[in-house]
Amino acid sequence: xxxxxxxxAQASPQEYExxxxxxxxxxxxxxxxxxxxxxxxxxxxxxxxxxxxxxxVGIISGTGDGNPxxxxxxxxxxxxxxxxxxxxxxxxxxxxxxxxGTLSEIxxxxxxxxxxxxxxxxxxxxxxxxxxxxxxxxxxLEGKGSG
Amino acid sequence: xxxxxxxxAQASPQEYExxxxxxxxxxxxxxxxxxxxxxxxxxxxxxxxxxxxxxxVGIISGTGDGNPxxxxxxxxxxxxxxxxxxxxxxxxxxxxxxxxGTLSEIxxxxxxxxxxxxxxxxxxxxxxxxxxxxxxxxxxLEGKGSG
Amino acid sequence: xxxxxxxxAQASPQEYExxxxxxxxxxxxxxxxxxxxxxxxxxxxxxxxxxxxxxxVGIISGTGDGNPxxxxxxxxxxxxxxxxxxxxxxxxxxxxxxxxGTLSEIxxxxxxxxxxxxxxxxxxxxxxxxxxxxxxxxxxLEGKGSG
Amino acid sequence: xxxxxxxxAQASPQEYExxxxxxxxxxxxxxxxxxxxxxxxxxxxxxxxxxxxxxxVGIISGTGDGNPxxxxxxxxxxxxxxxxxxxxxxxxxxxxxxxxGTLSEIxxxxxxxxxxxxxxxxxxxxxxxxxxxxxxxxxxLEGKGSG
Numbered sequence: 001x002x003x004x005x006x007x008x009a010q011a012s013p014q015e016y017e018x019x020x021x022x023x024x025x026x027x028x029x030x031x032x033x034x035x036x037x038x039x040x041x042x043x044x045x046x047x048x049x050x051x052x053x054x055x056x057v058g059i060i061s062g063t064g065d066g067n068p069x070x071x072x073x074x075x076x077x078x079x080x081x082x083x084x085x086x087x088x089x090x091x092x093x094x095x096x097x098x099x100x101g102t103l104s105e106i107x108x109x110x111x112x113x114x115x116x117x118x119x120x121x122x123x124x125x126x127x128x129x130x131x132x133x134x135x136x137x138x139x140x141l142e143g144k145g146s147g
Numbered sequence: 148x149x150x151x152x153x154x155x156a157q158a159s160p161q162e163y164e165x166x167x168x169x170x171x172x173x174x175x176x177x178x179x180x181x182x183x184x185x186x187x188x189x190x191x192x193x194x195x196x197x198x199x200x201x202x203x204v205g206i207i208s209g210t211g212d213g214n215p216x217x218x219x220x221x222x223x224x225x226x227x228x229x230x231x232x233x234x235x236x237x238x239x240x241x242x243x244x245x246x247x248g249t250l251s252e253i254x255x256x257x258x259x260x261x262x263x264x265x266x267x268x269x270x271x272x273x274x275x276x277x278x279x280x281x282x283x284x285x286x287x288l289e290g291k292g293s294g
Numbered sequence: 295x296x297x298x299x300x301x302x303a304q305a306s307p308q309e310y311e312x313x314x315x316x317x318x319x320x321x322x323x324x325x326x327x328x329x330x331x332x333x334x335x336x337x338x339x340x341x342x343x344x345x346x347x348x349x350x351v352g353i354i355s356g357t358g359d360g361n362p363x364x365x366x367x368x369x370x371x372x373x374x375x376x377x378x379x380x381x382x383x384x385x386x387x388x389x390x391x392x393x394x395g396t397l398s399e400i401x402x403x404x405x406x407x408x409x410x411x412x413x414x415x416x417x418x419x420x421x422x423x424x425x426x427x428x429x430x431x432x433x434x435l436e437g438k439g440s441g
Numbered sequence: 442x443x444x445x446x447x448x449x450a451q452a453s454p455q456e457y458e459x460x461x462x463x464x465x466x467x468x469x470x471x472x473x474x475x476x477x478x479x480x481x482x483x484x485x486x487x488x489x490x491x492x493x494x495x496x497x498v499g500i501i502s503g504t505g506d507g508n509p510x511x512x513x514x515x516x517x518x519x520x521x522x523x524x525x526x527x528x529x530x531x532x533x534x535x536x537x538x539x540x541x542g543t544l545s546e547i548x549x550x551x552x553x554x555x556x557x558x559x560x561x562x563x564x565x566x567x568x569x570x571x572x573x574x575x576x577x578x579x580x581x582l583e584g585k586g587s588g
Contacts, residue, residue: 002513032513057498057513063373063529063553072443072473072498074515075529079357079371080235080255084228088504088516103271104254108227111247112504124250149366179366204351204366210382210406210520219296219326219351221368222382226504226518235357235369259357374529374549378522397565398548402521405541418544 001031002057003140004090004114006083006105007041007098007121015097018119019044020051021133022094027054029141034059034089036082037066037073041096046070059085084108092140095121115143148178149204150287151237151261153230153252154188154245154268162244165266166191167198168280169241174201176288181206181236183229184213184220188243193217206232231255239287242268262290295325296351297434298384298408300377300399301335301392301415309391312413313338314345315427316388321348323435328353328383330376331360331367335390340364353379378402386434389415409437442472443498444581445531445555447524447546448482448539448562456538459560460485461492462574463535468495470582475500475530477523478507478514482537487511500526525549533581536562556584 003026007019023045026033033049035042037058046056046069058066061082063075076082083101087093087108093116095106102121109116110126117136118127130136150173154166170192173180180196182189184205193203193216205213208229210222223229230248234240234255240263242253249268256263257273264283265274277283297320301313317339320327327343329336331352340350340363352360355376357369370376377395381387381402387410389400396415403410404420411430412421424430444467448460464486467474474490476483478499487497487510499507502523504516517523524542528534528549534557536547543562550557551567558577559568571577 034515055496055513057515059515072496072513073530074475074498074500074526076375076526077373077529078228078375078526079231079373080258081225081228081231081370081372081375083255084226084231084251085515085517085519088227088518089514100254100258100273104231104251104258107247107251107254108230111227111251126247181368202349202366204368206368219349219366220383221351221353221379223379223522224382224520225379225522226520228517228519228522232368232370232372235371236367372522373525374552375519375522375525377549378520378525378545382521394548394552394567398525398545398552401541401545401548402524405521405545420541 001141002034002089002091003031004034004086004093005041005045005096006086006093006102007096008102009038009040009042011040011044011097015041016044018133019096020048022096022137023048024052025133025137027052029137031141032057034086036060036086037070039067041098043067043069080104087114088112090114092117092143094119094136094140097121148288149181149236149238150178151181151233151240152188152192152243153233153240153249154243155249156185156187156189158187158191158244162188163191165280166243167195169243169284170195171199172280172284174199176284178288179204181233183207183233184217186214188245190214190216227251234261235259237261239264239290241266241283241287244268295435296328296383296385297325298328298380298387299335299339299390300380300387300396301390302396303332303334303336305334305338305391309335310338312427313390314342316390316431317342318346319427319431321346323431325435326351328380330354330380331364333361335392337361337363374398381408382406384408386411386437388413388430388434391415442582443475443530443532444472445475445527445534446482446486446537447527447534447543448537449543450479450481450483452481452485452538456482457485459574460537461489463537463578464489465493466574466578468493470578472582473498475527477501477527478511480508482539484508484510521545528555529553531555533558533584535560535577535581536568538562
């Protein structure tokens, strides 16, 4: 199972800890973590996953190396276009905070029928709002959205 | 000036007429109309623009021909990835109704600083809600969003 | 009809004049010129086309403005990924000189069944080598490759 | 280290065995195998790598599941545009046989400075032609192209 995590390249301390916990839980449950591979929420989630020995995939907008916690880096060079790939490649998407980039990932995920779980993120019809990392990851693993 | 129009591939009769009026006004003002090049709102806007002798560009998701009212067709083959190109290529974006695909275009436009004007569309922070095609096109031509 | 022109972002004086002549001939024949929208061969072709009152479309790799001779700019932000769009969007492709980027456009065009005409460019099976801009544009307009 | 493998979606028995051997060697040396994730050469390479317990990443053109030997699938939906991602994401590229799609991957790899090693593949300036899977993988791991 592949779980995508979306969120801002800058993260508040609270968002950083939330994302790190989400990453840990994804890895503990044996799932692969996909994300945009840069800083902030993306880095925190990867860090958490690697702390538990998990596999992390960064689908980066540029052609460099991404954050230091990536097992695998996909150098897309697509700019914002890479958001579409993150959203499409997850069996579920967990959105943590985030701004318009995150919103674009949520939109594409919902468009393609991928269940989306939100932690203090955009309140869009179709997103299942969750209260804790545990709830979000549990539901993502079950693959049950509202759709 | 290039104005992008976003909206569903299926349109209600009301949305169709709104989009057609938007297309007419864009052409009357000498701007180029960009869109996803398929049916529904996209077709209606192109139709309106061509009725006024305007130029229409369809940035299509596949590699076919798009709707019958295109002056130029860009065959991206990118699937939903083409939404990013529509949003980035407009000097302003007018969103008419629409579902998650339209939401992704709004999100990318706002992310990249492109002003967005909505007609019965997603109420997202940063979108300037307009009441008529005239208002939306006028403001888009002025390039004044809320940002 | 839409004719794509491929070639390097740096052009020798000879390549520049060849590309400009190709652009002029495309416009004189009422076809739309598509290209990557940057400098060198791309700029020369657009310049020639606009000198004849033609329409030019630049499918650029970034999100800026492209060269000064574009009627329409598609801001893809896709990096080298935009080469695929240029190759797919032309009804025929004319390649002028060029390096590996041009080769990628030739390859995608041939892959998708688009006829390719070469002027001092890559000698790849499937490319119709031409001796003059007149021959290349004439054959491109006829849409007759070797395939 | 990430090694990309390019080749046709249909493979001759000879190409299939070559690709499978390449995949085995990549995995034995602890590198990650990247490819387009579909059949033929891509499937054979992934199969070989998984036989040695390696990690395989399929960057697929559609949004489905790819071949049965993928550890991770990136659902790009980009059509031929995904070739650019394969070429850019490898630290080296090994091309096995192949037609125009493979040529496009070779071209983008060379464009971006990624060393390319060929096994009965396109003879393009810059490609290091190799005689055996062992030679190709050894040189790819050393990262030494002709460039």
